[in-house]
Amino acid sequence: MSRKTWAAVDDYIVDALFEADSALEAALAANRDQGLPPIDVSPAQGKLLSLLARIRGAKKILEIGTLGGYSTIWMARALPMDGKIVTLELDPHHAKVARSNFERAGVSNQVELRVGPALESLAALGAENAGPFDLIFIDADKPNNPNYLSGAMRLSRPGTVIICDNVIRDGAVLDGGGHDANVVGARAAFSFIGGDKRLDGTAIQTVGAKGYDGFAIAIVE
Ligand code: SAM
Secondary structure (H helix, E strand, C coil): CCHHHHHHHHHHHHHHHCCCCHHHHHHHHHHHHCCCCCCCCCHHHHHHHHHHHHHHCCCEEEEECCCCCHHHHHHHCCCCCCCEEEEEECCHHHHHHHHHHHHHHCCHHHEEEEECCHHHHHHHHHHCCCCCCCEEEECCCHHHHHHHHHHHHHCCCCCCEEEEECCCHHHHHHCCCCCCHHHHHHHHHHHHHHHCCCEEEEEEEEEECCEEEEEEEEEEC
């Protein structure tokens, strides 16, 4: 089966199951117009994040890797009125586009966007006692996955759900001897989750508009 079919099935899922959300569509258009890379989650994946947040009853969400805020908006939509999502982004241009997307989507008052290296932002959140978060979505520079997972653990409580994106990478995750830093990062996420007794996790392979990849999901015990 081809990537074209996977994308067509993603469209079918969206048409059959989702209410149109003009702000989400506008965010993707703005990202494109502003030259951001098309590496946001797919609509079906965004909806999954939103459902997981609702299933968890999340009131506090942390996202590492904002880009133009497409996934942030999906998760913000799942929050109760008094809920909040903190999202971390390195690139000031991405952050500027994201802020305008949040404004258009009407979620600005529930989103706190911190600009800078995520490891520094995570340390600051720890120092401010900003945790614990109910759900943490890791989707930034992949070589830092184990550092982000460590940071996430420090900002967690039993029951926190941690999701780490892009851990299958067209199956390249099998390549233990390779030098692709993103694959090394994906494998490090598996090692971290598998090696930490406080985490119970799995990974799900996915195909769709974004190709063949997958995410790891774990709960803090
Ligand atoms: N979660 C977004 C979505 O689905 O809409 C996509 C995030 S994109 C895959 C990864 C983002 O992480 C990029 O915007 C990139 O600039 C950001 N990033 C890369 N390295 C980072 C770092 N060290 N600290 C914070 N953000 C970083």
